[in-house]
Amino acid sequence: MMKIDILTLFPDMFSGVFGQSILKKAAENQAVEYNVVNFRDYADNKHQTVDDYPYGGGAGMVLKPQPIFDAVADLREKGQTSPRVILLCPQGERYTQKKAEELAKLDHLIFVCGHYEGYDERIREHVVTDEISIGDFVLTGGELGAMVVVDSVVRLLPGVLGSEESHLRDSFSTGLLEHPHYTRPADFRGMKVPDVLISGNHKLIDEWRTKESLRRTFLRRPDLFDHIQLTDMQKKWLEEIKNDQK
Incomplete structure (x- = not known):
């Protein structure tokens, strides 16, 4: 069974997505286990502050390294295998079906969803294994990107779609866009x-x-x-x- 941990400041955003359709059925059939974590809980200050002003000045706030470092360390310790830690950000690798197929072969994924102006660079350098962008545009946070990636990965897990051949002719799986479909009436x-x-x-x-x-x-x-x-x-x-x- 694949384990997927989501680190976010807005865990309620995922309840509707993970509680519906294929993603819900995948969890019910024990193909995947979702664990959504508010990384504010790992902040080491009484106000649970997770961001601060950037050194050198500039607009916006930057996510501090401590909560992310400690949250990922805790999730790694609880996991059975060494996880891939995925940062959702506009600077990341352009997401593709090939990447989805690669991630679907793994046992444990940790997604880091940021907000504000960006991440402390030490998170990228010392915690993250993959940086992913779902397109050349900027969102208010990484949650929507994580939902997209999780959906595209989970549907590839064995037994999730019912037929093992269901996704083989999907657009991009063969390198080509998918052919047209028709149903009744003729x-x-x-x-x-x-x-x-x-x-x-x-x-x-x-x-x-x-x-x-x-x-x-x-x-x-x-x-x-x-x-x-x-x-x-x-x-x-x-x-x-x-x-x-x-």
Whole structure:
């Protein structure tokens, strides 16, 4: 079972997210254990202050190292394995499906969600193992980013989605965007499902899905082709798609 610890100043933000849908079922099925901790509880002063003014001056407040250091040390001691400690911040590594798949193989993750102007640099240097950014924008804190990462990781754990193959064709899992989906009715107000999908010919269906993944990636995220290796057949289909767009 994976253990996920969340260090935050606003633990109530996670109750709705972890108590609904797939994330709730994953915990009920003992695929994951969530532990949300207010790191203000680890502050070593009577007012439980966790931030202070930055040395050198400047706007905003900076999270002090002591509460984070002590909270992470305590969680490490309680864990069964050496955890990855993940800092959510705009300066971190751009988050990808590949990173989600990497994290899903681990037993223990600790997420550090900060607020204010930033973190004392010693937290980055001596506590954190990974810095993650969910995009080139700035949020008021790391909580929403942590929720995004946790959701993307937990859904990959064995048994969480019911079928082990459920996530294999997800967008980015193959390097391509996912193909279109259709369900009943086959004819909805004159808008029809592609004939191949109701043909029962699984080989042709797989080919159609691959071609449509290529088409959607070409039209929406052509930059993804810089990072994947296409088969000779996929290259041929991609050239046909490009010619169709001319």
